[in-house]
Amino acid sequence: MSSLSTTPPPSVSPDGRAGTLPRTGGRSSERRGDRVFRGLSLGAGLSLLGIIVAIAVFLVVQAVPALRDNTASFLTDTVWDPNAASPAFGIVALAFGTVLSSLLALAMALPVALGVALFISHYAPRRLAGPLGYVVDLLAAVPSVVYGLWGIFFLNDKVIDTSAFLAEHVGWFPLFGADGIYGRSVFLASIVLAIMILPIIASLSREVFLQVPTSQQEAALALGATRWEMIRTAVLPFGKPGVIGATMLGLGRALGETIAVAIVLSPAFVVSLDILTPNSGNTIAANIALGFAEASSTGRGALIASGLVLFAITLVVNVLARAIIHRRREFTA
């Protein structure tokens, strides 16, 4: 077939010197492809960077006038009253609520998610593992507004009962202080967040666990490890960077979750550990969603400033995760 035959490489290079090895510039079409691709990827990378910088600059510019008019201290006050004649707003209560609800969500979701991931990857019979993995992936794709509605119409009642139980029996625990009113609380918001991020963490972790090479699993088994011991020796250490990544993705989603929290939480601008009661906290993202429509121009600036803080929190979390992964990088497969 003549269409398949290729022209033999020229034995004389463009600069006229004889030789059989291809010379620089000898196969120009390939090199052009390389150049074009390098240009494209460089351009894509730079424009992404440009967009991020532009967003940051825009946000800062919008926030500065409001911060200038602020009569309270933005970084150390809990008050949030940016629409008043003399605006006063501080980020502390919002930042505290955001981090608290996300950490609680993570604490609830992570163990379960890892269990689910390990069950699918290493315990479930294959006939069950496939559909189960599919369901988890599906749950990860459910829009958060659905979780929010489910949380307020279904989960709230159960959480009220659970909260009453916790307050009565383990009320001495710092998080479970209460005054007899429960529901629409940080606890409820955390549970909704936990349920939202669970499938994300589970799905990504399962993916990582499935990639553990058979040879390493067999190495552990051949030493006489039980299945759980094998998972501890071979699977979990191998999957650790991936699990950390998945956790951070989940945490990022929890930190930035807007509508589900806005729906379920009865907000207040206070720093409180009483997670069982309503009006004991708020989050940055939910506050933006609830406050934006009625905000004055200073109010908007204040919300944007709070958005910048959320951005910073997420950044810190990511840097921490990278640091953890980096610390033992020579030991990662």
Place this chain on the structure above:
Amino acid sequence: MAKRIESIGLDAYYGAFKAIEDVNVVIEPKTITALIGPSGCGKSTFLRTLNRMHEVVPGARVTGRLLLDDEDVYGPGVDATGVRRTIGMVFQRPNPFPTMSIYDNVAAGLRLNGVKGKKVLDEAVERSLKGANLWNEVKDRLPKPGAGLSGGQQQRLCIARAIAVEPQVLLMDEPCSALDPISTLAIEDLMTELKDRFTIVIVTHNMQQAARVSDRTGFFTIEATGEPGRLVEIDDTQKIFTNPGEKRTEDYITGRFG
């Protein structure tokens, strides 16, 4: 305490596919037995039935009897993990745990057995690494990752890991196939040393290696693809290589196979 192995009418399956059929062998304590044969004839499969690693493959199963000093390895109530602690294994491709240091790799088996004391572990690690001829090369870098060693060193690390738990039998599946001649010789010397303490079964494609290190040699083959592999004969290595009882063995050894 080396142990004796005897297989009686052993068949191994992958799902519906019978990979080996009716294998009958006796492997005496403190001997080296080499298994040779063409690719795909079931050498690895047989080796893995000996420490119940075969059943780790989904759908794989074994029928027949396998005696370890008169105790049936596949008997009811016998715990596979216990069998594997007694019968160690070294794989064809070096597979140290990449997330562990050299030290932790060697200590892994002991830790699985619940050994905790630092002194005990230190001693066992040193003893095993010396036993695997690796101590001098790694004694100054024990906390470094095991995956950072050369291929030959990694394989000796895996041997150290396997002998650290003091198994009674050591199985080695083509342990030198990825190694240079010097590492190969080092591992062969090692096998000869280890023979004093362990029963060793080794799969190899290298005739010279089989001739050099083993006391007994077993020849596996298959009639045709899709057929199960069979043990054609097993005898003293000397005899197999000079005067085999079967024409097929002779053809294979002299390179007239297939």
